Amino acid sequence: MTETHSETSLRRPVTLDDVARHAGVSQPTASRVLNGSTRKVNDAFRERVLAAASELGYTANLSAQAVARGSSRTIALVISGISDPYFSAMAAAIMRQAESVGLRVSIAVTDRRSDRELDLVREIRGQQPLAIILAGTGFLAPHPVDALVEELRRYEETGGRVVLVSRSDLPFETVAFDNYEGARQLARGVAGLGYRSYLLLGSGTALLGMQQRIDGFVQGLADEGVQVAADRIIYPEFSWDGARRAIESLDASTLRDVELVFAITDDMALGAIAGLRSRGLSIPGDIAVAGFDDITTLRDIVPSLTTVHVALDAVAEEAIYRATTDDDVLTRKTVPAYPVLRESTPGV
Amino acid sequence: MTETHSETSLRRPVTLDDVARHAGVSQPTASRVLNGSTRKVNDAFRERVLAAASELGYTANLSAQAVARGSSRTIALVISGISDPYFSAMAAAIMRQAESVGLRVSIAVTDRRSDRELDLVREIRGQQPLAIILAGTGFLAPHPVDALVEELRRYEETGGRVVLVSRSDLPFETVAFDNYEGARQLARGVAGLGYRSYLLLGSGTALLGMQQRIDGFVQGLADEGVQVAADRIIYPEFSWDGARRAIESLDASTLRDVELVFAITDDMALGAIAGLRSRGLSIPGDIAVAGFDDITTLRDIVPSLTTVHVALDAVAEEAIYRATTDDDVLTRKTVPAYPVLRESTPGV
């Protein structure tokens, strides 16, 4: 009674053997009713096993199952971070989708360090998941991918599937947003509001998807007969702070005739807004701003941000589909993205 | 050459046996050099094993290790969601801390449904983690905890540890923020700015920690000689939208003489701001607002929000410590929280 809690009867977990013995059946029989798929067990036995399991509080040892089966109903998600609202939304969508098809998901965070990503993939391989999903991440420095690719190839050779989401720096299946078309339509939309003079913020780190957003935006403007000079496309560090600093270090004359700033992500758009405000400019009074991603946690931003909405659920669904099907779908699937015009671009 | 990729030589994963054979040693020897703890292997053998492992691309099967060892270096984190910025920050902190002590962490999301929480805990028990951390979650309805408690007790009986973070609705170790003192100091701070007339937004769902924030705030005001009438403390639904609706349905006379609205979370504070703005009030011109949590992703909110900062890293550290130590630390540890005064409460 006076003994501390954790010292009370440290018994080992209840096993299938315990349940079988308690129910007076063989262990394989217990296995069949509790975890087996094809049901072919006498009802009388079945009930006794279930009763015993419930009474003893049995829970299947997932590790043992994985060893015996040679596979686990788990997919591994590798993501750059989970406190970032964009990636956490992506992770949430993938987890939701995975759960709906009865899959567990383990999350690993790279913190945007490529060496860490390699270590993680190596360790994940030891978990023997059904699939590894590498979700969009921009590394701060160009990274050597050879070792990573080799590791992933080895994983594939043993029956695992590798799916890339919103990134395409590796030679594996990718499901991505239609960055080009989304940005193009956005450009058309804002051009239709009368904006003629633009400043574009790309990514200092070379990232294919991000460049597509720039290219698409430029094309969209061209569609509407608007040209954007090369020096009006700048490539700051790929972050909120990078965008802010880029704006702050712009010379006044350049900024003066800019009507709208387009940043390749909402995050950078917000950094740009911070920079513009620190220079005494008001949004959207003095200058309009648009981003890309449509991060939901930005609903409280004033003015509400014009951006491109990406269908995270659709991407997640596609990713899980590819992670679980054996078909070879080598086509690079893109998921639609469409512009959402809000208060930050009221029109001229 | 024309065969599709996944069909090429679907060989099984490389096992310890393969490595041993390839290195010309016994399997236990390979085990000792690759995964064993106490090193007592001949250098010549050691190198051959390492070379073989590297050449074959060996990765330890974590499930098999878990089965053989009877435990895994994994902790399970149960959290209500990961797209919510508050919880994702909490999850990130816990993962970071866990990683720093060489622990894997598996995340399970409850979506604020208590039945799901029970299912998750049951399944997690099958993963045989070192500890289960249930991180702060407010359920939308009072939930029956008996089954959950029993499940967790069973888990403890087999040597597992249960740690609650920022919640205290279950009879287990809790590490929480000092909600009371944090709110109290915040109240003193804003009272010192001259505010005298308050509206407090609590939680419609009974949550101990949230009520402590109300109580602490009231006490802090009392410390400064400010009384708050009972009808100026309302308990809307515990969400952004709940706060917004509560503000919008307030009668104008009540709202007229309110100088500052305090909400028990930043999330609700933002909902309150949305509600106030929809009524044509400006923040902080017409009315000041303060929250609690200091969510980092709110840096782009204008005006910046006065709130109470909680030391997530300290909480995470404490939680991991409790998850990994065998001591019985039954005291309910609280981690400091301190007010941060910003633009949303400039003073009267």
Place this chain on the structure above:
DNA sequence: TTGTATGCGTTATCAT
């Protein structure tokens, strides 16, 4: 120090 034998909890293959 190294290898042999055994065990971990489960599933799968066989007889029965």
Place this chain on the structure above:
DNA sequence: ATGATAACGCATACAA
């Protein structure tokens, strides 16, 4: 339909 028995990949007690 059910129950022995052999895997699964790894760790460890024990023997050499």
